[in-house]
Amino acid sequence: MTEIQAGLTVCTVLVVPYIVQAIKTKAMTGNVARWIAISVSTLCGVLTAMAGGMPTDASAWVTSIFAAVGGVQVAYAAFRSVGVTDKWLDALLALGDIKED
Template sequence: MTAIQAGLTVLTVLVVPYIVQAIKTKAMGGNTARWLAIAVSALCGALTAMAGGIPTDASAWVTSIFACVGGVQVAYASFKSVGVTDKWLDALLALGDVKKEG
């Protein structure tokens, strides 16, 4: 895994939980959101594997994909357990709501 691939993996691990939580807040339940996170993580892992060119070795694909999927699941569980996703996401989602005074 190159430095660019490692950086993309870390970025994926930190960003995907927030995206999935935002979608979950508005449109889906927990189990569906979990499978969406796994699918998005796998896609990001595949794209990360191709960051340095298309790998010819199957282990490069597996390493990148499972690093992203596992990392996102660990990050989401960690963020959720301390309330980071709820607090930060609620604050970010509230930025678009303008309250009208009555």
């Protein structure tokens, strides 16, 4: 894994949980949100693998994809345990809402 790929993986791990939380609605269960996070992080892992040029061996694909998927799942669990995704992101998303009295 090159420095660019490692940097992209770290960015993916930190950003994807926020994206999933931002699109999460009451109509979407936690299980659906988890699969969306896995799908998005898999796509990001594929793009990360291709950042240094098209990989020629399967291990480069697997490393990038599993690093992104696993990292996002770990980050989401860590963010959720300290309330980052629930409290902070929900507060940021509510900044544009003006409540009428």
